[in-house]
Amino acid sequence: MEIQGPTDAGSERQEKPLLITSSLLGPPPYVLDPQDLPDSFDPFPGKIGSQFRQVDEDTLVKYGPKVSLAEAEAMDYVSQHTSIKCPKVLGAYVLNGAGHIIMSFEHDREVVIEQMQRYMSEMRSIKGDYVGGFNRSPCVAGEFQWDFYHSDHKYGPYPDEFGFNEGIMEALSRASPGSDNMDPESREYNERYAIRQLVHSLRNHEIVFTHGDLNTGNILVQDDMTVVILDWYTAGFYPAYWEWYKATWHGLFQPSFIRQVERYIPPYWLETNIMNQMFNKILG
Structure with missing residues (x-):
């Protein structure tokens, strides 16, 4: 020693x-x-x-x-x-x-991934008729929580994906006071217009039960290789792409990690690219 x-x-x-x-x-x-x-x-x-x-x-x-x-x-x-x-x-x-x-990690990785595949299949088979936190509570995510901490403003629940998209745009507007009065010919105005169009291109996704924060810190593997999912604070019903976006969004993970996530959460690369732009605009 x-x-x-x-x-x-x-x-x-x-x-x-x-x-x-x-x-x-x-x-x-x-x-x-x-x-x-x-x-x-x-x-x-x-x-x-x-x-x-x-x-x-x-x-x-x-x-x-x-x-x-x-x-x-x-x-x-x-x-x-x-x-x-x-x-x-x-x-x-x-x-x-x-x-x-x-x-x-070769053998153990497969054991963990097989369990996660089963967990995700079960969770995503539970459909929702609204978008928001569990039991029709407001949305819980970084895109909205910053405003709740500052003003107690709540977002949702929303009746459908269109309403959810409007809520995201509301968060962007509230994050940049005065942005609604921009010069329509300015670059910033046209950037906001393009982002709005991108957000509203997100449509026709199933609304499924979602954990909302499946980073490695919330996936606990016990000594017997049983997988336990922690921290259900952000759980609720969201568009089908939300789980993938929230599991991979902040870029702290190695590309190899994302390749593993892709094996148990259906990937939504385009939707995540759009939401990453939104997140960066809202929280800078």
């Missing part, structure tokens, strides 16, 4: 180690930035002390306060000395008390 950490030059006392690595496995190929991983927590006390997150198309990391270097060393030993199916350990370390095991 190797320990690395800063020392205080003005003190004889060595501070608490920051990084611990395995002498059997050697140094990891890289150390992940903790800011790229959701905080390790235990939503089901006594049952979960770790989380899985996808690093790239072929790599998975298991991390949390209950993840140990001994676990990684055991996995590596089993894979080298038996025929038991086990992810290949690429590296392991403990950082600030949280263990991290970086492993191959």
Whole structure:
């Protein structure tokens, strides 16, 4: 076991180690930035002390306060000395008390994706007769929430997709006070006009039950590879493209992640391109 950490030059006392690595496995190929991983927590006390997150198309990391270097060393030993199916350990370390095991994702990825495919099929088979939050509550999304925080203004629920599109345009107008009085010959006016036409080209989508925030932080994989979906705050009934847009919109994910999402959420590239333009106009 190797320990690395800063020392205080003005003190004889060595501070608490920051990084611990395995002498059997050697140094990891890289150390992940903790800011790229959701905080390790235990939503089901006594049952979960770790989380899985996808690093790239072929790599998975298991991390949390209950993840140990001994676990990684055991996995590596089993894979080298038996025929038991086990992810290949690429590296392991403990950082600030949280263990991290970086492993191959090939088999486990398929298990997770198969579950997500089933979950999405079940969810999207539930149709809605309005657009908005669950139980006919207002829309909950970044395009609208900024206004709620500032003015308590609510958007929706809407009777159909056309009404929802009008709500999006209302959010844009409220985000830019005075924009309705622009010179009709100005560039900004014509940009707004083009965006309005693009938004209203979004039509004839089914309204389906939608989680609305399926980023990696809300997809928890338990130790037995059971997938648990967290944070249903944004759930409701939205046009069929909304789930894909919200799972991929903010560009923080690697392209390989998006290719995996495409396997369990039907992709809507054109609609997402339009909504990305809207989001950037509303929130800058």
